[in-house]
Structures are given as structure tokens and as C-alpha cells.
Amino acid sequence: MKEKNYEEFINYLNHEKKDECVIYIMELFEEGATVRDVYENYVIPALAEYECDSDVEEICIWKEHARTSIIRTILESSYPYLIKQKKAKINKTVLVACPQLEYHEIGAIIATNYLILEGFDAKYIGANTPNEQVISAVSILKPDFLALSITNYYNIVATKKLTEKLREVDSNLKIIIGGQAANNPHTLSQVSYDFVVQTYADIVKFKEELL
Amino acid sequence: MASILSLRKVCKTYGENTKNPTKVLFDVDLEFEESSFNAIIGQSGSGKSTLLNIVGSLDRPTTGDILFKNESLAKLSKNDLAAFRNRSLGFIFQFHYLLPEFTALENVLMPYRISKQPITDEVMNRANELLDIVGLGNFKNKLATNLSGGQQQRVAIARSLINNPAIVLADEPTGNLDSDTTEKVYELLREINQKFKTTFIIITHDRTVAEKTDRVIEIKDGRVYLDISK
Amino acid sequence: MKLAFQIAKRFLLASKRQTLVIILGIAVGVSVQVFIGSLIAGLQASLVNTTIGSRSQITITLEDEYITDYQNLVTLIDNSSDNIRVISPTLTSNGSLINNDNSESILLRGFEFSTADEIYKFEEKFIPGSEFPNALNEVALGLNLKENLGIDIGDDVEFLSGIYGNQTFKVVGFFDFGVNEINNTWVITGLDTVQNIINEGNVVSNIEMQLNEVFDAEDITKLEIETGISSNFKVTTWISENQSLLTGLQGQSTSSLMIQVFVIVSVVLGISSTLAITVLQKSKQLGILKAMGIQDGDASLIFLFEGMLLGVFGAILGILLGVGLLYAFTTFSGTDIPISINAGFLALSAGIAIAASMIAALSPAIKSSKLSVIEVIRNG
Ligand code: B12
Ligand SMILES: Nc1ncnc2c1ncn2[C@@H]1O[C@H](COP(=O)(O)OP(=O)(O)O)[C@@H](O)[C@H]1O
Ligand SMILES: [Mg+2]
Numbered sequence: 001m002k003e004k005n006y007e008e009f010i011n012y013l014n015h016e017k018k019d020e021c022v023i024y025i026m027e028l029f030e031e032g033a034t035v036r037d038v039y040e041n042y043v044i045p046a047l048a049e050y051e052c053d054s055d056v057e058e059i060c061i062w063k064e065h066a067r068t069s070i071i072r073t074i075l076e077s078s079y080p081y082l083i084k085q086k087k088a089k090i091n092k093t094v095l096v097a098c099p100q101l102e103y104h105e106i107g108a109i110i111a112t113n114y115l116i117l118e119g120f121d122a123k124y125i126g127a128n129t130p131n132e133q134v135i136s137a138v139s140i141l142k143p144d145f146l147a148l149s150i151t152n153y154y155n156i157v158a159t160k161k162l163t164e165k166l167r168e169v170d171s172n173l174k175i176i177i178g179g180q181a182a183n184n185p186h187t188l189s190q191v192s193y194d195f196v197v198q199t200y201a202d203i204v205k206f207k208e209e210l211l
Numbered sequence: 212m213a214s215i216l217s218l219r220k221v222c223k224t225y226g227e228n229t230k231n232p233t234k235v236l237f238d239v240d241l242e243f244e245e246s247s248f249n250a251i252i253g254q255s256g257s258g259k260s261t262l263l264n265i266v267g268s269l270d271r272p273t274t275g276d277i278l279f280k281n282e283s284l285a286k287l288s289k290n291d292l293a294a295f296r297n298r299s300l301g302f303i304f305q306f307h308y309l310l311p312e313f314t315a316l317e318n319v320l321m322p323y324r325i326s327k328q329p330i331t332d333e334v335m336n337r338a339n340e341l342l343d344i345v346g347l348g349n350f351k352n353k354l355a356t357n358l359s360g361g362q363q364q365r366v367a368i369a370r371s372l373i374n375n376p377a378i379v380l381a382d383e384p385t386g387n388l389d390s391d392t393t394e395k396v397y398e399l400l401r402e403i404n405q406k407f408k409t410t411f412i413i414i415t416h417d418r419t420v421a422e423k424t425d426r427v428i429e430i431k432d433g434r435v436y437l438d439i440s441k
Numbered sequence: 442m443k444l445a446f447q448i449a450k451r452f453l454l455a456s457k458r459q460t461l462v463i464i465l466g467i468a469v470g471v472s473v474q475v476f477i478g479s480l481i482a483g484l485q486a487s488l489v490n491t492t493i494g495s496r497s498q499i500t501i502t503l504e505d506e507y508i509t510d511y512q513n514l515v516t517l518i519d520n521s522s523d524n525i526r527v528i529s530p531t532l533t534s535n536g537s538l539i540n541n542d543n544s545e546s547i548l549l550r551g552f553e554f555s556t557a558d559e560i561y562k563f564e565e566k567f568i569p570g571s572e573f574p575n576a577l578n579e580v581a582l583g584l585n586l587k588e589n590l591g592i593d594i595g596d597d598v599e600f601l602s603g604i605y606g607n608q609t610f611k612v613v614g615f616f617d618f619g620v621n622e623i624n625n626t627w628v629i630t631g632l633d634t635v636q637n638i639i640n641e642g643n644v645v646s647n648i649e650m651q652l653n654e655v656f657d658a659e660d661i662t663k664l665e666i667e668t669g670i671s672s673n674f675k676v677t678t679w680i681s682e683n684q685s686l687l688t689g690l691q692g693q694s695t696s697s698l699m700i701q702v703f704v705i706v707s708v709v710l711g712i713s714s715t716l717a718i719t720v721l722q723k724s725k726q727l728g729i730l731k732a733m734g735i736q737d738g739d740a741s742l743i744f745l746f747e748g749m750l751l752g753v754f755g756a757i758l759g760i761l762l763g764v765g766l767l768y769a770f771t772t773f774s775g776t777d778i779p780i781s782i783n784a785g786f787l788a789l790s791a792g793i794a795i796a797a798s799m800i801a802a803l804s805p806a807i808k809s810s811k812l813s814v815i816e817v818i819r820n821g
Binding site (some may be wrong): 260264267269270289290293294295296297298300302304308309310311312313321322324325326327370 | 444448451452454455524645725726728729730731732733734735736737738815816819
């Protein structure tokens with residue numbers, strides 16, 4: 001892989017050079033990179049390792065927003081390659097959502113794409129999805145799994161209420177939890193869930209256990 | 212990190228000896244760590260204030276015990292509890308509760324004076340420094356009644372810190388402040404938490420506030436319903 | 442302590458009008474007390490003064506005999522009590538005075554004027570032109586004798602006694618005691634004149650005294666005078682001879698005391714109820730102080746100090762008012778009731794007012810220590 005050139009990509013990103021960033025990633029795909037490689041080596045680190053180099057809070061905020069926007073474009077542009085690279089369908093439906101007031105959605109989008117790659121029928125239904133809308137989607141679409149992406153631990157407050165309600169509405173539904181808030185076991189223990197899945201490897205393992 | 216405060220099976224029943232006693236807290240077990248920043252949330256009437264008042268030894272649990280640094284509070288007399296509050300706790304209430312007859316500086320010094328120690332230059336400097344930290348350096352000698360709501364609350368914050376308490380307890384400290392002031396007050400509390408390593412336990416309805424804490428405890432119908440941390 | 446005092450001060454200053462009203466209430470009470478107390482004390486003093494102010498308050502006699510070694514006795518008695526203001530030996534005899542066809546029976550009283558004048562205040566009572574009858578056989582007469590006998594200053598007059606014979610006196614003055622009994626019968630002269638007439642040597646018939654504390658006469662007699670002298674001496678006090686005056690005075694004292702007690706009771710009730718309201722008004726502050734760890738005792742002290750401060754200022758103002766009232770009364774009422782303003786009494790009234798205020802503050806103080814923090818914090 002062009003790992004040695006990660007610095008180059010980050011440099012474009014640091015200066016909000018959107019075109020250069022997108023072209024750079026497209027070239028990677030043209031050279032045969034997998035969606036997983038690109039996400040794991042470029043997209044995810046670009047956000048996870050982001051450190052603001054300014055002391056001014058306002059600057060940091062808009063820089064972060066600009067960066068997120070570039071990453072989004074890259075994610076959208078990667079979809080055609082994803083269609084090509086995805087594995088055989090396994091006939092399992094997953095709804096992916098960020099709960100009420102959770103705006104961090106990049107992780108959820110990436111997770112959705114990973115699930116699609118592994119043959120799941122995965123749908124992302126949005127950031128900041130109010131509890132009633134999640135419940136409505138679950139009762140209409142009747143998925144096998146509901147995957148919730150939670151970044152800010154505070155959103156566990158709303159998630160707990162949501163999962164309790166979901167258990168009442170659909171007792172067969174399996175709930176998957178992912179996102180940074182799930183990394184604290186004590187915090188995680190407060191919600192009712194069936195699986196915790198974080199990385200691509202986790203998804204592969206999860207799939208194996210299902211089949 | 213060491214535990215500074217533990218609640219052991221704390222129950223509270225109001226009007227125990229009346230016809231219709233109301234049980235408000237049920238077997239609350241909690242540990243708080245030193246220099247942590249904790250939020251308590253929950254619907255109105257869930258028992259948050261009752262819990263905080265018991266933690267603050269303003270009220271006694273019906274059964275159960277509170278341990279401060281592994282020492283039981285149940286054994287202490289009324290005056291011992293008062294001395295404990297004075298030494299180890301700081302309070303910030305929703306309605307500011309300054310003494311209107313005294314100036315900002317005098318209010319800040321009040322917990323120290325209650326401790327009956329002589330006023331030294333060191334304490335004066337500390338009081339002044341605290342007032343500076345809360346941004347009221349120029350209002351020191353104003354009577355409490357002549358300050359705005361936000362200013363009064365900031366004086367109350369400075370006051371809660373004068374005796375270098377181990378724990379600051381706050382019951383909806385920004386409950387009647389506008390959102391800008393609320394933001395400022397919380398940034399201040401967080402700053403103090405980091406600077407002085409003071410443990411904070413704050414009741415709040417404000418999501419943006421609770422988001423900034425290390426730990427959120429939700430009380431529901433007198434029980435710990437949820438307890439999460441970063 | 443210091444903190445409680447400062448808080449008390451601030452609490453009082455914070456509600457100035459209310460504080461002023463309480464202080465005025467106490468002041469009115471104190472001023473009434475001062476006014477009535479001083480007035481009655483003045484009345485009593487003047488009554489006592491007119492009754493016994495110009496006469497012997499304790500008299501020592503020997504039954505049917507003259508006192509011979511009287512100088513030593515006088516010294517002995519004088520030294521026996523600090524309360525004896527003046528002591529004076531006298532020799533009294535009787536007889537008639539005759540001028541031309543007029544004759545009057547009289548009482549001939551021989552004095553040592555240097556001391557006797559302090560008892561009888563002759564000098565004040567002499568009519569113009571009179572002198573002390575210092576020389577042998579000089580006399581001064583009760584004013585009524587002037588007309589009854591038809592004589593004047595400078596005239597000679599004959600004294601006639603069935604036992605001792607005749608003697609010619611020279612009239613050097615007249616005095617007016619305002620009491621007919623004395624003005625009709627008294628003839629005063631030096632001790633030596635009477636001793637000369639009765640011819641028994643250096644003797645006296647009575648030893649007379651006046652006291653600093655007239656109401657202690659009986660005690661002094663029993664405890665100090667009688668213990669030092671022979672039981673042959675007969676000691677009489679003004680009290681044993683004036684029971685009715687004494688009960689009158691006591692009646693006045695009691696009614697004065699009653700008035701003062703009621704004034705204090707009303708002051709106490711007033712302060713107590715106002716301070717009770719203050720505890721309610723300040724319950725928020727008390728709650729916050731308790732949350733901050735003030736000890737219950739110190740919380741109570743705040744109200745005791747409030748009581749004390751109210752008492753002190755009420756007392757000061759009350760005394761000023763009372764004295765002003767007395768001044769106005771003496772100046773404008775037209776009566777000549779003598780008023781005695783006694784520093785001790787003023788201090789006592791002030792002390793009582795302060796003590797009463799603190800007692801009144803006791804129940805609010807206890808109430809404040811019982812006040813529960815939690816109620817205050819909860820109810821905002
Ligand atoms: C980008 C970003 C934002 C963007 C989000 C844009 C968007 N539309 O998503 C914006 C600017 C909007 C934002 C806002 C805020 N942010 Co922000 N943000 C970040 C940042 C820099 C990157 C997050 C990210 O996208 N990472 C990349 C993704 C791919 O990683 P990920 O989310 O961890 O997901 C991976 C796994 O967790 C997993 N996964 C995630 N979900 C799921 C779900 C399933 C089903 C599966 C299988 C796997 C899975 O897969 C992903 C790939 O491995 C992080 C910093 C960081 N270190 O993470 C802060 C961070 C998350 N933000 C933070 C905060 C505090 C905020 C704000 C509160 C800031 C503020 N003061 O306003 C707001 C809150 C908004 C809200 N109400 O939710 C904190 C959170 C701390 C906490 N409380 O836990 C962080 C950690 C920054 C920090 N160190 O303080 N933020
Ligand atoms: N002194 C009291 N007597 C009886 N019930 C009380 C008393 N104080 C509080 N309560 C009840 O206890 C419950 C919890 O109150 P509180 O702790 O103030 O709740 P919160 O602070 O979460 O709003 C409420 O139902 C309230 O009515
Ligand atoms: Mg409350």
C-alpha cells in the first residue's frame with residue numbers, strides 16, 4: 001500500500017485541500033486498494049488522530065468541520081468500489097443508527113459500509129435519530145439486528161431508554177452496540193444489548209458466529 | 212483512584228411517623244472518586260436533592276450510612292457534622308443563598324470565619340484570588356444584593372471553595388441562569404476541578420453540562436437507574 | 442463570638458426601620474421607668490426630708506438621769522457606724538418665758554451649734570437679723586413667740602423654772618420651722634446656758650443623730666449602736682415613732698415597683714415577639730450559615746447579641762428620653778416636686794433593660810438553634 005504517503009494525504013487535509021484529498025484516494029482505488037484498506041489506513045486515522053494545531057477554539061471547530069466534510073465526500077465516493085468489492089449476501093438485515101443527540105456519525109457510516117462489504121443487508125438511518133423514529137423503523141422494517149453507534153458516553157442515557165423500549169416492542173430484535181462509548185465496560189453494562197462490535201475483525205467474527 | 216465518599220444502602224423515608232410516610236430513596240449504593248467531576252440527573256421528584264442533602268450531611272438517612280474517607284458520618288453529633296461540613300464540604304445551591312447583609316468578599320470569607328480561625332493575610336489573598344478566578348475582582352466590596360444572579364452564583368462558587376473542601380456539592384447551580392452564564396459557570400467549575408483537584412457532585416438538568424462531566428448518575432424513583440462514565 | 446456579634450449587627454442594620462422601632466419601644470419603656478422611678482424617689486425624698494430631715498433620727502437618752510460622760514459616748518457611737526452623718530449632744534429643760542404680762546411655757550434646748558445646725562439647719566430658718574445664740578444666756582426663739590410675747594431681737598426676756606429659778610435671756614434671733622409646735626415652744630441656746638441653769642455640771646440629756654441612709658435606722662441601732670453601749674441607754678429611732686409614714690412610703694415604693702415590672706414585662710414581650718419574627722425573616726440566612734457549618738450555639742448567640750444590642754441602645758435612648766422628660770416636667774409643670782436623678786438608679790434601669798432584652802432574645806435564640814437546615818434549603 002501507499003502507506004508511506006499517508007503524510008502527504010494528511011498534509012492536504014490539514015490545509016483543507018478537498019480536491020487533492022479526493023483525487024489522492026480515487027487514485028488509490030484505481031490502483032486496486034480495498035475499501036477496508038482505505039478506511040483503515042487513511043479515513044479513520046485522519047479523524048481519530050486529529051489534533052488541532054491552534055490554541056484558538058473557533059479555528060479548531062471550523063477546521064474539524066471542514067475535515068469531516070472532506071472525509072464525508074471520500075466516504076460517498078467510495079461507494080461504487082464497495083458495490084464491486086462486497087461479498088455474497090448472507091440474508092441478514094441490520095439497521096444502523098446514532099441515537100438521540102448523537103451527531104458523531106462517521107463511525108456509524110463506516111460500520112454500515114463494513115457490514116455491507118461482509119454481505120449484510122445494512123441500512124444507515126441517520127445521526128441524532130430520536131427514539132420514536134428508531135422504534136418506528138424497527139417495527140416497519142423488522143430487521144434482524146439494530147446497531148447503535150454511540151460516541152459520547154452521555155448518549156448512553158438516551159440509549160438505555162431506547163433499548164428498554166425496544167425490548168418491549170420487539171423481543172426478537174438483537175441489539176448491537178458500537179462506537180467509543182462502548183469501550184468503557186461499566187458504562188456499557190448499563191444498557192441492554194446482545195453484541196458489542198467495533199472493528200472490521202469484530203464484524204468478521206460476528207458473521208462467522210451467526211452462520 | 213481512591214474513593215472519597217461512599218453511600219452504603221442509603222434509604223430515606225419522609226414523615227416516617229406519620230400516617231402516610233413517603234419513601235424517597237431505596238438502597239442507594241454509590242462510590243465517588245477523589246477529584247472526579249460527577250453529574251446527577253433525573254426527573255424532578257426522583258430524589259436527587261434528597262440524595263445530595265444526605266451526602267452533604269444536611270439531612271440524615273433513615274437507614275444506611277455515608278462514609279467520608281472511610282469514616283462513617285452516622286456516628287457524628289450535630290455539631291460534629293457542622294464542623295465536618297465546614298471543613299470538608301462546599302455547597303452551591305440553585306438560589307445562590309448569599310447572605311444579603313454582607314459584601315461579596317465577606318460572603319466568600321464566611322465559611323472560614325465560621326471555622327473560628329483568625330483571618331490571616333493568606334486567607335485574604337485566597338479569597339481575593341477566588342473572586343478573581345470567578346471574574347468578580349472588581350465587585351468584592353459590593354453587597355450581595357447589588358449583584359446580578361450570575362454574579363451571585365459565582366460568589367457562591369468562590370465561597371464554596373474558600374476552606375479548600377474535598378468535595379463541592381451543587382444542586383442545580385445554574386437552574387435559574389441564562390444559557391451563556393450557565394456555560395461560563397460550568398467552565399469555571401471544571402477549571403477549578405482540574406486546578407484544585409476538588410471532587411464535584413452536581414445535580415443538573417442541563418444536558419450540555421452533564422456532557423462535560425466524567426460520570427453521570429441518573430436517579431429514577433429513588434434508585435440509581437444508570438451510572439456511566441467516560 | 443465575634444462572628445455572631447458581627448452578624449447580629451448586620452442583621453439589625455439591614456432592617457433599620459424595624460430595629461429602630463424595637464429600640465424606640467425599649468426606650469419608651471426605660472424612659473417611663475426612669476421618669477416614674479425618679480419622680481417617686483423624689484417625692485419620697487422630699488416627704489422624708491420634710492418629716493425627718495430637720496430632726497433627730499436616732500436619739501439616745503438615759504431614763505430619769507442626765508448623761509455625764511457624754512463626750513466619750515459621742516466618740517464611741519460615732520465610730521461604731523459609717524452611716525452616722527452627724528451626731529450632736531443636747532440638753533433640754535422646760536419652763537416659761539415672761540415678758541411684761543405675757544407668759545408662755547417653753548422648751549429650753551441647749552445645743553452644740555457646730556453639729557446641731559447640721560441636724561436642724563437653724564441657719565436656713567432664722568429670720569433676717571437673727572444670729573446664733575452663741576454667748577452665755579443668749580437665746581433664739583420660735584417665731585410665734587415673737588408675737589405671743591411681744592418681743593423683738595435685742596430685747597431681754599425672763600426665763601422662769603419651778604425647779605431652777607429665774608434667768609434673764611437676751612433675744613438674738615427668731616427661727617421659723619414651719620411647724621407650729623416648734624415655733625410656739627422652742628427656745629434654743631448654747632449647751633452651757635442650760636447646763637448653767639440646771640447646775641448639774643457638764644451633762645446632756647440627749648444624744649441626737651442623723652444618718653446617711655435613713656431607712657437603715659433600725660438596723661444601725663440594733664447591729665451597731667446598741668452593741669457598743671450600756672443597756673441602760675434608751676435608743677429610739679424615727680422609724681419607731683413614724684410607722685404610718687413608713688407604710689405610706691412603702692406603699693409608694695411597691696406601686697412604683699409594680700409599674701416598673703409591668704413596663705419590663707411589656708418590653709420583654711415586645712422584643713421577644715419581634716425577634717421571633719426576625720428568626721423567621723432570617724431563616725434563609727440561618728439555613729445557609731448552618732449548611733456552611735455554623736455551630737448551633739453560635740447561631741443562638743446571634744440572637745442573644747441582637748437582644749443585647751437592642752437593649753443597650755434602647756437603654757441609652759430611654760435614659761436620655763427619661764431625663765429629658767424629667768427636665769421638661771420640672772421646668773414646665775409648675776409644681777415644685779423635687780426630682781432626684783440618681784446615677785445608680787439610671788444604671789439599674791439600663792441594666793434591667795439590657796438583661797430583659799437578652800432574656801427576651803432567649804426564646805428566639807433557642808428557636809434558631811432548632812431550625813432545620815433542610816427545611817430552609819428545600820423551601821428556598
Ligand atoms: C469529527 C468529530 C466531531 C464532528 C462529528 C461530525 C460527524 N458528523 O460525525 C463534530 C464537529 C460535529 C463533533 C462534535 C462534537 N464532538 Co466530536 N469529535 C470528532 C472527532 C475529531 C472524530 C470522531 C470521528 O468521526 N472519528 C472517526 C470514527 C470512524 O471513529 P469512531 O467514531 O470511533 O468509530 C469507529 C469505531 O468506534 C467503530 N464504530 C463506531 N460506531 C459503530 C457502530 C457499529 C455498529 C460498529 C460495528 C462499529 C462502530 O467503528 C469506527 C471505525 O473503527 C472525535 C475525536 C476522536 N478522537 O474520536 C471528537 C469527539 C468524539 N468529540 C467529542 C465531543 C465532546 C464533541 C462535542 C460535544 C464537542 C462540543 N464541544 O460541541 C460535539 C458533540 C456533538 C454531539 N452532540 O454529538 C469528544 C467526545 C468525548 C466524550 N464525551 O466521550 C471527542 C472524543 C473529542 C475529545 N477528545 O474530546 N465532533
Ligand atoms: N420534607 C418532605 N416531606 C415529604 N416528602 C418530601 C419531602 N421532601 C421531598 N419530598 C418528596 O421526595 C421526593 C424527592 O424529592 P427531591 O429529592 O426534592 O427530588 P428532586 O430533587 O429529584 O426533584 C419528591 O416526591 C418530594 O415530593
Ligand atoms: Mg431538587
